[in-house]
Amino acid sequence: MSLRFLHPRSLKTRVTVFTLVVFVVGLWSMAFYASRELRRDMQEQLGSQQRAVVGVLAASLSREVRMRLQALERTAALLGPLLPADIDAAQDRLEVDLVSGYLFNRGVFAVGLDGVALASAPVSFGRAGINYAERDYIRAALDRGQATVGKPVIGKPLGKPVVTIAVPVRDAQGQVVGALAGTIDLGRPNFLDAITAGSYGSTGGYFIVAPRDRLIVTATDTSRVMQALPPPGAHPTIDRIVGGYEGTVVLRNQLGEEVLNSGRRVEVAGWDVVASLPTREAFAPIDRLERRMLLAAAVLTLLAGGAIGWVLRQQLKPVVDAAAALARQNDRSVPLSPLPVGPADEVGRLISGFNQLLASLKESSEAFRVSDQALRQVSDAVVICAPDGSVISMNEAHERVTGYGIDDLLGRNCRILQGPQTDPAAVRAMHEAVASGLAYSGEVLNYRKNGQPFWNDLTISPVHDANGRVTHFIGVTRDATQRREAQAFIARQALYDALTELPNRRLLLDRLDQALLTSKRSGLHGALLYVDLDHFKALNDTHGHDLGDQLLVEAARRLRGCVREADTVARLGGDEFVVLLDGLAADEWASSQQAQAVREKMRNALAQPYRLSVTLSGGASMAIEHHCTASVGIALFPGHGLHPQEILRTADAAMYQDKQSRRAPTPSAPA
Numbered sequence: 001m002s003l004r005f006l007h008p009r010s011l012k013t014r015v016t017v018f019t020l021v022v023f024v025v026g027l028w029s030m031a032f033y034a035s036r037e038l039r040r041d042m043q044e045q046l047g048s049q050q051r052a053v054v055g056v057l058a059a060s061l062s063r064e065v066r067m068r069l070q071a072l073e074r075t076a077a078l079l080g081p082l083l084p085a086d087i088d089a090a091q092d093r094l095e096v097d098l099v100s101g102y103l104f105n106r107g108v109f110a111v112g113l114d115g116v117a118l119a120s121a122p123v124s125f126g127r128a129g130i131n132y133a134e135r136d137y138i139r140a141a142l143d144r145g146q147a148t149v150g151k152p153v154i155g156k157p158l159g160k161p162v163v164t165i166a167v168p169v170r171d172a173q174g175q176v177v178g179a180l181a182g183t184i185d186l187g188r189p190n191f192l193d194a195i196t197a198g199s200y201g202s203t204g205g206y207f208i209v210a211p212r213d214r215l216i217v218t219a220t221d222t223s224r225v226m227q228a229l230p231p232p233g234a235h236p237t238i239d240r241i242v243g244g245y246e247g248t249v250v251l252r253n254q255l256g257e258e259v260l261n262s263g264r265r266v267e268v269a270g271w272d273v274v275a276s277l278p279t280r281e282a283f284a285p286i287d288r289l290e291r292r293m294l295l296a297a298a299v300l301t302l303l304a305g306g307a308i309g310w311v312l313r314q315q316l317k318p319v320v321d322a323a324a325a326l327a328r329q330n331d332r333s334v335p336l337s338p339l340p341v342g343p344a345d346e347v348g349r350l351i352s353g354f355n356q357l358l359a360s361l362k363e364s365s366e367a368f369r370v371s372d373q374a375l376r377q378v379s380d381a382v383v384i385c386a387p388d389g390s391v392i393s394m395n396e397a398h399e400r401v402t403g404y405g406i407d408d409l410l411g412r413n414c415r416i417l418q419g420p421q422t423d424p425a426a427v428r429a430m431h432e433a434v435a436s437g438l439a440y441s442g443e444v445l446n447y448r449k450n451g452q453p454f455w456n457d458l459t460i461s462p463v464h465d466a467n468g469r470v471t472h473f474i475g476v477t478r479d480a481t482q483r484r485e486a487q488a489f490i491a492r493q494a495l496y497d498a499l500t501e502l503p504n505r506r507l508l509l510d511r512l513d514q515a516l517l518t519s520k521r522s523g524l525h526g527a528l529l530y531v532d533l534d535h536f537k538a539l540n541d542t543h544g545h546d547l548g549d550q551l552l553v554e555a556a557r558r559l560r561g562c563v564r565e566a567d568t569v570a571r572l573g574g575d576e577f578v579v580l581l582d583g584l585a586a587d588e589w590a591s592s593q594q595a596q597a598v599r600e601k602m603r604n605a606l607a608q609p610y611r612l613s614v615t616l617s618g619g620a621s622m623a624i625e626h627h628c629t630a631s632v633g634i635a636l637f638p639g640h641g642l643h644p645q646e647i648l649r650t651a652d653a654a655m656y657q658d659k660q661s662r663r664a665p666t667p668s669a670p671a
Helices: 012-079 087-096 136-143 236-242 286-315 317-328 345-377 396-402 426-435 479-494 504-521 536-543 545-561 588-607 645-661
Strands: 108-112 116-122 162-172 176-185 205-210 215-219 248-253 258-266 272-278 381-385 391-394 438-446 453-464 470-479 526-535 568-573 576-581 610-615 621-626 632-636
Touching: 012 087, 012 108, 012 162, 012 176, 012 205, 012 248, 012 258, 012 272, 012 286, 087 108, 087 116, 136 162, 136 176, 162 215, 236 248, 236 272, 248 381, 248 588, 258 479, 381 396, 396 470, 426 438, 453 479, 479 504, 504 526, 504 568, 504 576, 504 632, 504 645, 526 588, 526 645, 536 545, 545 568, 545 576, 545 588, 545 621, 576 588, 588 632, 632 645
Parallel strands: none
Antiparallel strands: 108 116, 108 176, 162 176, 205 215, 205 272, 248 258, 258 272, 381 391, 381 470, 438 453, 453 470, 526 576, 526 632, 568 576, 610 621
């Protein structure tokens, strides 16, 4: 097998690897399934064996415990007439009784109703006079009259685990007069050794567990004697066993070892007999089988890989030859020619069909070359997008208009051209049309790459395939900024004075009409102040229109400074200005006072000296100081009519009256 065949981009390599993966996955899936099933069957078989063993052991333990309970009950029946009156007789009775030596290797003792030991055997253990009232087995016998196997504890004199069995002592009337208890030292030979002395399997063993106390009473592994079980909730499987489950489970014990456990409850003692076997021993045959299957799978994988590779090399040779011939034609200097066709099988038919596509491609490439050249020559900016709006191609004109090159936009959406001042309504209309597969035409404010805004006269046209589905969108962009600016300039010229940039008569009348409507709704008065600069013609005649224009511009600036931002200062022509005050007071007299205050403010502002610049012959300039006054007429509305022209005439007449009454003096000579 050549190294070229092993190349990761090789079709043969990928097919071989894929086939091997399918083969290995199938093989290992079957092995895993077989292993799981065998493990489950073996677990059931071993569990059945364990349950049978612990059943026998539990029956044996139950007999032993019952025998000791019965022996205690027989002795308790003899002690009933003696306690608590004749303690010496009770002591003699215990010493001659065989219970203490044969069944209880740590002796027996009798207590009164107060829990204090009255008699014990052997006497050498020194139990007489000790209070056992707090022991659980004594309390159960005295308070509830029950025979009880007590909680295993570490005996204080011995330092070894002991278990005590207690029964009530009743008098002739059946009343509890005391209790008789027998103690078993688990550190010495006892009846539990018959269960825990042997091992289960090679590495397993047995446990006797007190589930009520969550404690291991004794075990084959002596290191675990009196070991406490995990607290409730810490180990759900152990909780399940403690709760009385008598089946077989797999768990991880407190030593961290996975074991197979089966248990059986001994009701008379309240204990569980448990057989435990590590799973490494229990499932050793399955583990050996799995290792053999792994080795077999590895060998089969190598054999299958070699066979598949050889077959693929033979079957794909025509494809490899055709691919090599096609790679040689990537050089633009080599003309397109048909690929070599192998046998007339599926691969041969595929290559024949591809040769037909090459012929069509040769024809289409020439047509595409002409179309591409034509697109480059178009002066309008053109961009071609996918249905999702991502840019596929664009011409050079688009880069000139937007500043974005093809590397900036390729694969990105043209929304990158939008900015903070782009009209959301126009964008929404464009998106709705594109989403519906319709054409769109409109003007949108876009931004160039350098952040400069421009008006985009945009046309978007969808391109459909033979099935009517949209495959592309073609966007044509024309920079409409200059046309927009020209239109805005023309519109401004129609409404504003070219010299002072104040609203002209047309805009003034429109705003006055709006002010009349607002005054009618709100009940507030407004005022129109007609301003005329005194002796302005004399300045023009003496120094020329250039100085007159300077004066008019400065006067306009001073008038704007005398009113609110919402008020209107307009120039009607020549040296005549009009000031529109809107939203004054509801009372006519108060409104008149407000208007007169503004008039005085404007008069004072206009009366300040003007510093004007005169250009002399030779290019030198000279500054002159000019003093000027103004005549101002006031017309309140709606008190002076409801038509803008009527109010304007009233203010004009008031201005002439003001001029006559003031008899404005002749302006001062230039300084």
